[in-house]
Amino acid sequence: MSFLTDRKRANGLGSSKSGTAHHWQMMIGSTALILLVPLFVYVFGSAIGLGYDDAIAHFAKPFNAIITGLTITVGMIHFRHGVQIMLEDYVHGHTRTYLIAGAACLSYGLIAVALFALARIAL
Amino acid sequence: MADVNRGNRPLSPHLTIYRPQFTSVTSILTRITGNALIVGTLLTVWWLIALASGPEYFECANAVMTSWFGKLVMLGSLWALSYHYMAGLRHLWWDSGRGFELDKAKTLAIVVVAGSFVLTILALLII
Numbered sequence: 001m002s003f004l005t006d007r008k009r010a011n012g013l014g015s016s017k018s019g020t021a022h023h024w025q026m027m028i029g030s031t032a033l034i035l036l037v038p039l040f041v042y043v044f045g046s047a048i049g050l051g052y053d054d055a056i057a058h059f060a061k062p063f064n065a066i067i068t069g070l071t072i073t074v075g076m077i078h079f080r081h082g083v084q085i086m087l088e089d090y091v092h093g094h095t096r097t098y099l100i101a102g103a104a105c106l107s108y109g110l111i112a113v114a115l116f117a118l119a120r121i122a123l
Numbered sequence: 124m125a126d127v128n129r130g131n132r133p134l135s136p137h138l139t140i141y142r143p144q145f146t147s148v149t150s151i152l153t154r155i156t157g158n159a160l161i162v163g164t165l166l167t168v169w170w171l172i173a174l175a176s177g178p179e180y181f182e183c184a185n186a187v188m189t190s191w192f193g194k195l196v197m198l199g200s201l202w203a204l205s206y207h208y209m210a211g212l213r214h215l216w217w218d219s220g221r222g223f224e225l226d227k228a229k230t231l232a233i234v235v236v237a238g239s240f241v242l243t244i245l246a247l248l249i250i
Binding site: 027030031033034037045052056072083110113118121 | 197249
């Protein structure tokens with residue numbers, strides 16, 4: 001038997017009030033990706049198959065390094081927000097919380113690794 | 124208390140009760156391609172950090188990247204990226220309040236699917 005009152009149990013069960021900000025973030029991010037993705041496909045596609053020295057020289061070019069870094073950063077933030085919606089649809093309870101947190105760790109982790117790699121190659 | 128059925132209420136009807144339609148399948152594919160792109164991203168970032176780590180490690184990652192498995196992942200990712208790109212454009216179009224009429228929605232679905240293959244082939248030709 002719970003000692004919580006009905007009022008107390010219902011408190012905070014409304015909307016998160018962050019949905020509009022979430023959607024706006026997705027619109028801004030995807031608009032940026034409209035430009036970034038084709039450039040990245042070109043930059044990364046022309047790097048596959050290169051030898052070690054050529055690949056290093058390729059990503060040492062400022063344009064290639066910046067496009068790669070930007071696309072992975074914006075893309076992973078886009079992924080973090082998108083995967084959150086999927087998890088909220090299909091997963092419930094604590095598992096949902098852990099998976100959303102895990103997806104955020106993965107997204108930001110991949111951004112950090114990619115930027116570190118680019119810095120080491122380009123500088 | 125007043126609410127005896129707490130935590131045991133039925134959820135709203137979801138995917139399983141609807142007959143799949145062309146338009147709904149293209150919408151579901153948007154989510155599948157978007158989330159599946161994490162596989163290609165993992166391979167890409169691993170390849171990048173290997174390149175930054177030196178020639179020996181790069182040989183290993185590059186061998187995986189240029190193997191049949193790596194090529195399959197990259198080709199699949201290229202199509203998934205193309206599809207998600209087209210579907211994303213459709214979402215932004217919808218966000219402007221346009222394209223919801225039945226015939227227009229069907230046309231948009233065809234454009235998304237056709238466009239995904241056109242973009243994939245275009246990218247392969249240019250690279």
